[in-house]
Amino acid sequence: MRKPIHITAPRPTPEEWAKHFPISKASEKALQALVDQFKATLSGREEAPANLIEPEKRRKRASAA
Amino acid sequence: MPPLPDPNGVFLNVPYDQEFSSLYVAYIVGLCQLDMVPHLASEIPGGDRRLNRIFKLIQSCRYSIHDLSRVELSVAPTAVPRFNMPLELGMTITWANLHPSRHAWFVWESEPYRIQRSASDLNGTDAYIHNGTPEGVLRELSNAFWRDRMPSVPQMLTVYGLVDSALNSIFVRNGTRNPYDRSVFMELCRLSSSLTTLFFPPTKPAV
Numbered sequence: 001m002r003k004p005i006h007i008t009a010p011r012p013t014p015e016e017w018a019k020h021f022p023i024s025k026a027s028e029k030a031l032q033a034l035v036d037q038f039k040a041t042l043s044g045r046e047e048a049p050a051n052l053i054e055p056e057k058r059r060k061r062a063s064a065a
Numbered sequence: 066m067p068p069l070p071d072p073n074g075v076f077l078n079v080p081y082d083q084e085f086s087s088l089y090v091a092y093i094v095g096l097c098q099l100d101m102v103p104h105l106a107s108e109i110p111g112g113d114r115r116l117n118r119i120f121k122l123i124q125s126c127r128y129s130i131h132d133l134s135r136v137e138l139s140v141a142p143t144a145v146p147r148f149n150m151p152l153e154l155g156m157t158i159t160w161a162n163l164h165p166s167r168h169a170w171f172v173w174e175s176e177p178y179r180i181q182r183s184a185s186d187l188n189g190t191d192a193y194i195h196n197g198t199p200e201g202v203l204r205e206l207s208n209a210f211w212r213d214r215m216p217s218v219p220q221m222l223t224v225y226g227l228v229d230s231a232l233n234s235i236f237v238r239n240g241t242r243n244p245y246d247r248s249v250f251m252e253l254c255r256l257s258s259s260l261t262t263l264f265f266p267p268t269k270p271a272v
Contacts, residue, residue, distance in 0.1 A: 002191055004211045005128075005169065009072035011100040011212075017258040020102050021251045027238060031252060034234070035259045038227045042263065 067124045070167055073102045074126035078153045080135040081107070081245040089244060090232065090253065091199035092130065094225045095206040097257035098216050101128075106153075107247050120156055127168065128210075129157050134175035134197065136183055151184060171209055173202075199225050216264045224260050231256060 012020070023031075075096050079089055096103045104126055109118045123129060131154040138144040154172070161168040172190055174180050175197040180187055193209060195201030203221040216224070232244065235256075239248040 002208070004207070004209055007073070007099065007101065007210050007212050009127075011261075012073060012102060012258070014258075017102075017255065021254040021258070023248075023251050023255055027252055028255070030234070030238060031231075031256045031259060034227075034231050034256065038260065039263070042223070 067121070070125055070127040071102060072127050073100065074104055074128070075101050076104050076123050076126040076129035076157070078129060078131040078150050078157070079105075080132070080147065080150065082135065085132075085135055086244045087199050087229070088132070088134075088195065088197070088202050090229055091202035091225055092132075092206070093250075093253050094228050094257045094260075095203045095221055097254060097261055098203075098221045098224055099206065099210050099212055100261055101210065103254060105245070105250050107245050108250055116156075119153060120160075123153070123157050123160060123168070129168065129170045130173055130209075131157065131170060132173040132195075133180060133183065133192070134173065134195070173205065175201075199229075220264050224257070224263060227260065228253065228257055 077089075077092055077096075079085060079092065093103050104122055106115075106119045106122065109122055112118075113121075131150060133150055133154070136147055136150060138146055154170070157168065157170045161170055172180065172187060172192045174192040174194055177192075177194050180190070180192045193205035195205050200218065200222055203218050203225065207215070207218055207221075232253075235249055235252045236242050236244075239246065239252065241249060243249065244253070
């Protein structure tokens with residue numbers, strides 16, 4: 001049985017992520033809007049899109065309908 | 066001797082085709098969820114010879130993932146085997162054998178035991194079998210790497226769904242339908258990395 005590698009290196013900071021993957025300010029803004037929307041969806045403040053509902057819950061909803 | 070590799074860096078050696086794109090997104094999401102930094106050959110700008118650029122990228126990463134699940138003939142009439150991935154795996158194995166403390170490589174496949182037939186010299190290497198699904202990729206990433214605080218596979222799958230649902234808007238913004246384009250790769254990584262704190266908010270540093 002293989003043992004997984006324990007990653008102990010410090011996690012990249014937001015600044016390091018930005019350095020690794022430079023994008024335009026406009027893209028940054030658009031992605032941040034998406035992140036905020038996702039967070040609102042996951043916290044239940046907004047209805048989740050169908051593809052984000054877990055398959056098991058989706059099946060239950062379909063059978064209940 | 067090149068500088069020490071990024072301890073979180075992972076070189077992704079994957080096929081650049083449409084059928085593979087959902088697994089490609091899963092690799093990016095899964096690695097970012099583990100706070101590891103994915104790298105792709107298409108991210109490096111031109112100039113130097115392509116093979117040299119790829120080798121430098123491999124050297125700059127502590128780990129590499131080589132997905133051999135689509136080592137097959139391309140579509141007719143030009144039907145030829147796809148050698149790029151085995152070629153880059155060979156370069157990586159040589160580098161890792163010369164400098165084992167600097168690099169570790171992993172082979173990924175979709176079917177168990179197929180690698181014994183497609184590349185029998187790799188016998189003795191346990192491939193990670195993802196079954197050709199995003200969930201399988203995320204599961205096998207969790208089997209290959211772990212951190213003290215890391216999301217579960219269902220949590221990673223949730224993030225995968227979020228990122229996948231954003232793919233079309235990323236395409237539109239970058240004027241392409243190619244998920245492997247540098248600009249799309251950069252945005253996929255930035256979005257995935259922005260979602261690493263979704264389940265585990267960063268802890269405040271001790272005062």
